[in-house]
Amino acid sequence: MRIQKKCLYCGKLLTGRTDKKYCDLHCKSAFQYKKAKESPVRFYNKVDNQLKLNRRVLKEYNKGGKVTIRGQVLLESGFDPNFFTHYWKNKKGDVYLFVYEYGFLKTSERGKEKYVLVTWQDYMAK
Incomplete structure (x- = not known):
């Protein structure tokens, strides 16, 4: 049948x-x-896709280990600073947000939004 x-x-x-x-x-x-x-797109998929995009954008613009870039450039590339995996606080009290091994710190210079991009270092684990 x-x-x-x-x-x-x-x-x-x-x-x-x-x-x-x-x-x-x-x-x-x-x-x-x-x-x-x-x-409908599952919430997990949305978060995972944004994290992957953020990592790809940070990797693309951070070729030197520590770089300062205009915020508008990152945001136009699809970067969303609300999605990150962990953070690190330096001795000055600045909190760097990380997407896996690529980190960023939002700053303002002469009224313009900028991001300091860094790469995870061994000393940050302490």
Whole structure:
């Protein structure tokens, strides 16, 4: 006895195994893709994707180990300073926020927002 009579994606009549749901691999793949696009983005995926983007942007602009860059440049690249993995506080009391091994400190210079970009160092672990 057949459970599904028609392909779930294209609606073609199915032949072959009785528990078959799709007529071929294309329909199976297309159905799964459509289903995934219709489902809401999970919160975890949103956070993980933003962390990955932040890391990629910080890595791209921090070639020298310590760099100062205009805030607008980072934000236009998709960087969101609200997403970070951990922080480090230096002896002066400045709190650097890190996205994995790349850190940033938001500062203001002559009324313009800037970011100091750093790379995690061994002495920061103490």
